[in-house]
Amino acid sequence: MYLSCQGLTMAFGGLTALNDVSFQMEQGEILGLIGPNGAGKTTVFNLLTGVYVPQAGVMTFRDRDLGRLSPRRRVRAGICRTFQNLRLFSGQSVLENVLAGSCLRADYGFFDMVFGTPRYFRRERALGREAMALLEKLDLTPYAHSPAGALPYGLQRRTELARALATGAELLLLDEPAAGMNEEEAEALGKVLRALREEGKSLLLIEHHMSLVLSLCDRVCVLDRGRVLAQGPPGEATADPKVAAAFLGGGREYAGS
Amino acid sequence: MIGRLEELCWRWRWCLGLLWLGIAASLPMWGLSRVQLRLILMIALYAMLGMGLDLLVGDTGLVSLGHAGFYALGAYGCALLQVRLGWSFWAALAGAGVLTAGVGLLLGLPSLRLSGSYLSIVTLGFGEIVQMVLRTWESLTGGNYGLRGIPRPTLFGLELTLANGGLPALALILATLTALFCRRLRRSAPGRALRAIRDDPLAAQMCGIPVPRWKIAAFVLSALITGLAGGFYSAVNGYLEPTNFPFNTSVVILSVVVIGGAGTVRGAVFGAALVQLLPQVFRGLEQWRFALYGLLLVLVMRFRPQGVLGWRSRVSYRLPGKEGQCTYPAKG
Amino acid sequence: MTLSSAVNGFLGAILGGLALGMAYGLIAVGYSLVFGILRLVNFAHGAIYALGAYGVFFLTSRGMGLLPALILAAPLSGLGAWAVEKWALAPLRRRGASGMAQLVTTVGVSFLVQNTLSAEAVFGSEKQVFPSLNAFGSVQVFGVTIQSSQIIMFLAAMGLLLALTWLVQGTRLGLAMRACAQNFRAARLVGIPVEAVVGLTFFLGGACAAIAGTLIGGYYQVISPTMGSLIGLKAFSAAVVGGIGVLHGAVAGGLVVGVGECLAAQYLGSNVRDPMAFVLLIAILLVRPRGLFGREGVEKV
Known part of the structure; x- marks a missing residue:
């Protein structure tokens, strides 16, 4: 089951x-x-x-x-969820919200990040591309850089959906x-x-x-x-x-x- | 206009970086007075302290009022490793960093159970307790008499002092490395995780972000940077006493973060410069200068609560990488 | 050391701690009331405490009696606290500024007040001799010497705290304050003049702090411009230990901290005295994250 x-x-x-x-x-x-x-x-x-x-x-x-x-x-x-009373990271942009959702898939180590190894750049670029693709799919691209909290209600709901999807x-x-x-x-x-x-x-x-x-x-x-x-x-x-x-x-x- | 400026800075970031490196490295040759050199050094040091605290305050949303404690631990740790165990400055600095990071780990543990102001108060208590330990453990720290005879750091046999510009240059380098680290962190998944926790811990958890782990990590990193700054300070000062690290120091570090604009490197640098320069500028007013300093804090908050340089970046989020250019144009 | 002198030392520390703790409680309610409503740690409170003590010092040095000076200085300090809220904090709230900005503002106010007091043209940074509270010497109870200043401090602080409890629990004003503490926005919506209530809360806290400043100043017979910073932190710890936002919690916290630090000074050495408040604070918060009398809130998802 x-x-x-x-x-x-x-x-x-x-x-x-x-x-x-x-x-x-x-x-x-x-x-x-x-x-x-x-x-x-x-x-x-x-x-x-x-x-x-x-x-x-x-x-x-x-x-x-x-x-x-x-x-x-x-x-x-x-398993990922959305909330009845929206819980977006409202000060951050829509893109940042989605990227926050994909944090758990950033499978590089701390030292990759500090020293900027190729693996780090590869993964970060991939995450960014996926996030943009996700925004495209949900028709959120024009709002990618707007603060999520300032968007109309419907768009905020879609942003939350995008964030949940970004977790994979x-x-x-x-x-x-x-x-x-x-x-x-x-x-x-x-x-x-x-x-x-x-x-x-x-x-x-x-x-x-x-x-x-x-x-x-x-x-x-x-x-x-x-x-x-x-x-x-x-x-x-x-x-x-x-x-x-x-x-x-x-x-x-x-x-x- | 700010957007244009940011865009230009971004485009020419490598040139700016080289220019900055040149300035830092050639500092000893500028023929600055001791007072000026010390000022540059203190600004760099407080910028570093500010950036360290900013990881907690600006990124994770945890307000620490006890960073003087980490600062003191780093300073005493570095000094004692040299004086009592005969370590070299560089090894002692690293050791002090590890020590404070470890204590940061311990202080991070309450952050899992306590929220908001309660946590601030625990950090405040931590700062006071560190002072108490430094006073009481006389056999190790010299108690209220202080710790004297801390050797100057040497590099390739050359002693770094204030007069030969070596210490200010080192301060600039440390601050620059810290700034680069903070910038990298903020543009990476860990930084985004921290900001998610700051804005809504529950939503962050529901996105699969390990909230406890990152809260503790923020404490550890913040303590590490503050401890390194402390270790460096011990080398600058040459002697230490518990009164070097009062509660006021914690407040000054917090002011550095908040006046400039939390969550940004530019804010920390600006705040540090302001905090260090103001007493100099108001020197003529002698007895009134600290009162004016308080007034200024109030006024800055009153009219620019997000910090003087706390604007929202107009340049869009960039994906890291060689193509590093503005991948997606800013809107509006 | 004989047994009886050991017992006397212990009892002396307890009684001294209770007297001091009651005064801490008087400062702590100021933190507690403000925090309850605004969720703000008011770092200016310690400075108001010093301001009150200096006001009394100034008036008595001009030949006024201690009590008339206090009756004049306490409301004035309250007005000072009210002005801080009116001119520095309320505008920030209206702009929806972060809690951090408000916190830094109160820190700035505290710097401003302390350093104005310590300017040479005002009072100077040196310690000043403060008129003693020792009205009738000391009394002996079970062989323990109790200063009359301790008795006065205890009774005065307790009387004020009782009056304050009546105010908060038994009057319409107190009802408005409790409503604001429970839900600021809802209180505004049902027509409570929240800004006035907040202002009044600051006034009450400031006046209590000034009285505490006089009591503690009279007990130690010495004041200094920075007297408020350490005691302010201790009193805030007391408020948190008791459960912040709860009035009787502030008093209980004050007593715990007062007795704790007197015992620590007695048995562990005077170096341990001042940080004892924070040791107690951390220990109690780790066991009870909301303090002794604080209520646990359930977050609604």
Whole structure:
């Protein structure tokens, strides 16, 4: 199994954010993680990337136990994320942000750097070229040297995606990549994400934009109050009456489009 | 205009470098007075101290208020290795660098648990504790009486002194090497990792940057540079006492970084020149000069909080390498 | 050394440390309140402390009594601290300058004040004799001699700290201060005049520092322009040891540091006295990164 979560449980103080959550993911799949606010979606990301340690449950990626890996090694293993509330290095340029993402692939030693060995220059040049190619692919080239924090929201989201891609990750965890976008922009983002899948990336995405979820995801996993409510193809899962109740009922507000 | 200037500097960087080397090497032949030579030396020394601290403050975003401690360790380490163990100056300088880097490693450890101002306070405490050890361990350091008779460094049998210009030249060389190192670091993956940690440690970690390792590395490098500067200072001064390294020194080093513009070499050089020249310029005002110095700090921060030379580089990021030219044109 | 004299030495160090520590606490609250709201280490605070002591010194040398001089000098020092915030720090905040720029500004202010005090035309850099607090000699408790200056220092500082606690916990002003400390921007949004609250916080801290300067100056009977730098650092350590931003933490930290350094001076030698605050600081921070009474915050991702 590519990515598998079994029985994830996480509580903060008295509040149980996740209760026995299990789901699995195939390679090359786009899996949507949906649910009302406070369902525990971002907590899943935080567990997968090692921000928090789950109280119970097992996570494996390519049959490796993620629980044993430091956050850094998880990125090395090929998992990288974006954030719901953008966390760019906002004073730095877009290019620098992307280059920060590729830091972990700079496989030259300290002395290579100090004495400027050919290996150092070769690797640095390669990283720079890759970063520029990545910007080109995400239509960010005109903004390469602009401070990331000054860009419009949509471009900042794309910069964060570029930074995550620069780590060389093959499984991307995207936390509301279309938040704050209009239909048109969301559509364009969908195209970018599909192109990434064509390249062999797998995507796990949290999204409230239902039209995007329905058109993009192969499967969805619906969370509510820390439990898995339903899983399956988007049409089927969202048709489940329990899901409709969770989204619309209980006086809870649904912040989707 | 600044952008043009930067572009020109970049294009002619090899010529500028050679010119600079010529100036540094020919310093002994310029017939400068002792006071002028000492001033040049102190500016170079403080530029070096500033660049060392800048790796922590400007690049990693960790404010140290205890760099006088590393400075003192480097100075005493270098002096004691010569006086007590009979090492040559150069070996002792290297030894002092290793010693301070090791202590930097230890002081870096709390930075993994503490953040922001808490860490600053621990470094501050470190500086005070170093002073206490220097005072108390009389059998080794001479305590409050100080340590005298530190030999001058020699190069090919020639003693380097202030009068023959050897020490200022050495100061310029050390500062230049430090500047080159800092510049290289900032343009490389380690420098980018440090800046990522400065701007958002969690995001950096999520990008696979080993945050603890780089924080400690920043401490080690910063301590190393400061320790080398200290070792050199011991050779300049010829004697050492604990009061040479008060808390004020830490503050002055921090001012060097912040006045010029954190995270840049030009800022450190400018800050060092300002810190050293101001007391000279205000000499006529005698009793008021340090008060004015404080006022100036306040005014600089008030009107240019990013530092006097703290502009955002207008020249775009360059990929390193032989073709080194401006690979991607700056926007706007 | 006999057993009883050993016990007396120990008790003497503890009692002396408590008196001194209470005064440290009085300085520490100034750091703590400001840090709580602005996340800023106010290095000018030690200079304000010296300024207050010199103000009292000046007035008493003109024939004023100690208490009237203090009543006049404390608010004036508070105004000084307020002016520093108003003219040097608030503009920086409005520009959104980095915390580092603010830190360096306070360092600059401290240089400015200290060196103005030590200019020959003002007071000169030499130490000055300060009127003693020894109103009624000393008393004997269980064979331990306690100076009346220690008693006065302890009681005065404790009274002020109690008053300050009431102010912060029991009044609308205190509520506004706590709101600012919790979330500066939200406090502004709900209509709290945050700039005025910050200014007032500086004023209170400055006035307390001036009173502490008088108490400690009267205890040692000597003042100097640089008296504030070391004690300022110690008091800040005390604030951090107790948990910065927490009022009773500052007092507890002050007592810990005061007693710690008196014990260190008694048993380890006077060289160890001054750095003891920092040894305690590092040791406590390593065990409890937020200090004794500080709250641990959880970062939201």
